[in-house]
Amino acid sequence: xxxxxxxxxxxxxxxxxQVEYSMEAVRRGSTVVGVQGKDCVVLAVEKKAIAKLQDAxxxxxxxxVDERTVLAFAGLTxxxxxxxNKVRVEAQSYRLTMEDDxxxxxxxxxxxxxxxxxxxxxxxxxxxxxxxxxxVAGDQSDPDxxxxxxxxxxxxxxxWKAQVVGGRNAKSLxxxxxxxxxxxxxxxxxxxxxxxxxxEVVDSGAKTMEICVIQRGGKKVNISExxxxxxxxxxxxEQQEEKGRGTGAAATS
Amino acid sequence: xxFAFGPEPCMAIGHDILDIGSRxxxxxxQRGALGDAMSPAPLELGMPGQFDLPNVExxxxxxxxxxxxxxxxxxxxxxxKFAKGTTTLAFKFNDGIIISVDSRSTMGNYxxxxxxxxxxxxxxxxxxxxxxxxxxxxxxxxNLGMECRLYELRNGRRITVxxxxxxxxxxMSSYRGYGLSMGTMVxxxxxxxxxxxxxxxxxxxxxxxxxxxxxxSMYAYGVLDTxxxxxxxxxxxxELGTRAIYHATHRDAASGGINNLYHMTKDGWKFIHAVxxxxxxxxxxxxxxxxxxx
Numbered sequence: 001x002x003x004x005x006x007x008x009x010x011x012x013x014x015x016x017x018q019v020e021y022s023m024e025a026v027r028r029g030s031t032v033v034g035v036q037g038k039d040c041v042v043l044a045v046e047k048k049a050i051a052k053l054q055d056a057x058x059x060x061x062x063x064x065v066d067e068r069t070v071l072a073f074a075g076l077t078x079x080x081x082x083x084x085n086k087v088r089v090e091a092q093s094y095r096l097t098m099e100d101d102x103x104x105x106x107x108x109x110x111x112x113x114x115x116x117x118x119x120x121x122x123x124x125x126x127x128x129x130x131x132x133x134x135x136v137a138g139d140q141s142d143p144d145x146x147x148x149x150x151x152x153x154x155x156x157x158x159x160w161k162a163q164v165v166g167g168r169n170a171k172s173l174x175x176x177x178x179x180x181x182x183x184x185x186x187x188x189x190x191x192x193x194x195x196x197x198x199x200e201v202v203d204s205g206a207k208t209m210e211i212c213v214i215q216r217g218g219k220k221v222n223i224s225e226x227x228x229x230x231x232x233x234x235x236x237x238e239q240q241e242e243k244g245r246g247t248g249a250a251a252t253s
Numbered sequence: 254x255x256f257a258f259g260p261e262p263c264m265a266i267g268h269d270i271l272d273i274g275s276r277x278x279x280x281x282x283q284r285g286a287l288g289d290a291m292s293p294a295p296l297e298l299g300m301p302g303q304f305d306l307p308n309v310e311x312x313x314x315x316x317x318x319x320x321x322x323x324x325x326x327x328x329x330x331x332x333x334k335f336a337k338g339t340t341t342l343a344f345k346f347n348d349g350i351i352i353s354v355d356s357r358s359t360m361g362n363y364x365x366x367x368x369x370x371x372x373x374x375x376x377x378x379x380x381x382x383x384x385x386x387x388x389x390x391x392x393x394x395x396n397l398g399m400e401c402r403l404y405e406l407r408n409g410r411r412i413t414v415x416x417x418x419x420x421x422x423x424x425m426s427s428y429r430g431y432g433l434s435m436g437t438m439v440x441x442x443x444x445x446x447x448x449x450x451x452x453x454x455x456x457x458x459x460x461x462x463x464x465x466x467x468x469x470s471m472y473a474y475g476v477l478d479t480x481x482x483x484x485x486x487x488x489x490x491x492e493l494g495t496r497a498i499y500h501a502t503h504r505d506a507a508s509g510g511i512n513n514l515y516h517m518t519k520d521g522w523k524f525i526h527a528v529x530x531x532x533x534x535x536x537x538x539x540x541x542x543x544x545x546x547x
Contacts, residue, residue, distance in 0.1 A: 100413060
């Protein structure tokens with residue numbers, strides 16, 4: 001008997017197959033990298049090639065959900081659009097009732113709650129979307145510090161220092177980040193690390209990446225193509241040097 | 254707590270297309286929440302915030318005319334005269350907030366209690382006062398206490414006074430026209446400093462420096478307006494709060510009993526005193542006599 005037919009059914013070994021299949025859909029999406037620094041969070045997304053006749057400006061992968069919070073997603077774009085809309089409405093509803101900004105933690109929890117609801121009801125399917133949220137006010141002792149949260153189709157949410165969602169190589173990229181990450185990165189170092197991670201999976205060049213920085217206090221800064229280009233060139237130059245030194249050493253020894 | 258206004262997935266578990274009974278459930282929903290003679294609406298007893306309404310055409314008007322809680326003799330035609338009548342006041346000054354209330358409750362001409370607690374301690378940093386219908390105030394403020402606690406548990410921090418007062422005001426707004434009677438002040442100290450909000454049964458919500466609410470509020474305002482200064486010392490402020498309540502209880506029949514006074518500081522509220530207003534009467538009379546003699 002097939003256990004993946006209806007969402008409300010557990011398989012005999014305790015899996016919710018539809019949820020796992022939706023995570024597979026996320027893997028088919030484009031890569032998103034998030035890195036948290038001392039006073040910033042950087043989100044970097046892979047921009048898949050745009051058809052010639054398509055207007056690039058209408059494909060935005062990093063979106064604002066509130067004044068001081070942004071979201072980048074991996075997975076089914078249409079599902080993401082619906083989720084983002086729900087989150088935006090909830091953020092405004094929170095502002096109306098509580099007369100205050102929703103914290104990134106609150107938004108992450110709400111998003112996770114919605115995603116979980118769709119794994120436990122008849123007649124609906126889970127959202128094939130995992131998202132990375134960057135925003136402020138999640139830490140009581142330091143309300144201006146930007147934080148990074150992740151949600152997934154199962155409806156879990158958690159805070160991360162650096163995380164990758166989407167793309168076939170998410171696991172190896174996560175290992176890469178674990179090796180390279182250290183505490184209290186400056187904004188420049190964060191951007192660098194995010195781009196370095198993305199370069200492992202995308203073709204080189206600024207046209208394939210979109211980078212956004214949330215600074216202390218919630219200010220959103222989009223890194224321009226020229227700046228991204230400059231960092232990419234720097235990283236590639238370094239890599240060439242390393243390779244050169246490596247072959248040079250091999251030749252002499 | 255769900256704040257979303259957007260459409261939620263409306264199918265409950267088990268009510269999907271595989272459920273033979275779903276068409277019946279859908280038809281029931283279409284007949285409307287009030288139901289009809291053949292299938293009356295399901296009673297949802299015990300659910301927080303769910304109340305049975307009178308089975309009449311216009312429940313709001315019926316409640317307003319027969320369950321109203323009004324001042325003076327406006328409720329003479331009613332079989333049940335609700336407990337009400339009070340003076341409460343609160344004012345902000347440089348060292349925090351003083352909250353001072355009386356403790357009398359009247360039902361028509363009968364003094365039903367002289368020891369009502371008209372200040373509810375929502376949490377160590379939030380106080381609410383009660384004026385108007387005693388049951389309405391008591392229930393909805395305790396409900397507010399529950400919502401504040403849930404907020405704390407869900408979000409890991411205390412609720413702001415602005416948000417707490419907004420929650421109460423929204424509830425009042427949704428029951429507007431149903432004859433609730435409540436005039437309350439929500440006060441506290443949160444990360445933005447001391448805050449004082451007036452919330453009322455028609456959904457009014459005002460932020461302010463000082464308010465007095467209740468049948469004796471006019472008398473209290475007289476004393477408050479005369480003696481208020483933002484730079485009062487703590488003792489002077491306590492004296493002002495006490496005096497204002499005393500004068501209100503002296504002239505208003507529906508106020509009296511004991512003056513309960515609290516002081517809101519940045520470390521939370523502090524209980525100051527519970528003094529019988531009769532004792533205050535003789536104390537002030539004595540002071541006046543001594544003042545005149547010198």
